[in-house]
Amino acid sequence: MPEEAPRRDWREDRYGFLRWLVLPREGWREWWDRIYVDPDLKRRLLSYASFCLRHRSRFSQVGLPVHGIALLYGPPGTGKSSLARGLAQIVAEDLSQSGFSAQTIFAEVDPHALPSQMLGESQRNTIDLLEKSLPELAEKGHPVVVVIDEINSLAMSRSLAAGGRDPVDVLRATEAVLRGVDYLASVAPNMLVIATSNFTRTIDEAMMDRLDLAVEIGLPGPDGIALILRDTLDELPEVSIGDEDVTELAAAMTGRSGRDVRKVILQALVTRDNNDFPRPLTPKDVWRIVEQERRVEQ
């Protein structure tokens, strides 16, 4: 997968809530091209993002209530955060090629800035994020894509709130977040927020209602796993694993996420007896890991 952008390329906002950089940038297409999901899903995401960043500001909030928030949800390691980055890159490329805007800003909210106990002090942070920090980032009018991982912690379901938390606090906190989201939608029509979550049950109903789009990113099927395996193997200088082996391995790996599939290859590479690089990776090396993990699961 692509390199993280070097530290110096990221800038921080003055509140310490998020880091941002300018897109498009070299290498970032991989966050899109090398994440294998249903092509139709990618088309939907792209068309929504492009609509939001190009046209949303023309519409009245009453006439066409677009909030500029989409949710990607699904099991861990299925490519949600990667796709969010990739989507930002592809849209940035489109916008710059069409002369719409030479630069798109991409930002990621620091997960530590918004702890899961979103009450008291951290509630204040969340409101500041939505009402100060993000509006400031959008102020210059560039298209902005922001990723907020684990949105659950931000807008906890009021009907499910329990577990030792004072329900009145949760109520207040979540209502304040909803107000913040509405405020952001009204002052930053050039901003697209991509939220991610592992599960939707604990997201507040009123928050779910505000999403323009919720897309499930599920575990890959055998064909998807085969594509991910092939892509991972392409990263290596030399392999002796044919298409048939890949198909059989993929079938045996059903139920794993894209992240886990790539990790199997990594394990096969680093745990074999003779770890000398150019010896090509063989099907046997990979089967050893698959079988090992099967035994552990049983």
Ligand SMILES: Nc1ncnc2c1ncn2[C@@H]1O[C@H](COP(=O)(O)OP(=O)(O)OP(=O)(O)O)[C@@H](O)[C@H]1O
């Ligand atoms: N569908 C996929 N196709 C190819 N690679 C994938 C896929 N899903 C995950 N990966 C690999 O796993 C890495 C981690 O994925 P990512 O962090 O985007 O998952 P996530 O869904 O955001 O996980 P989490 O819910 O744990 O935050 C990716 O950078 C990629 O290498």
Ligand SMILES: [Mg+2]
């Ligand atoms: Mg993620």
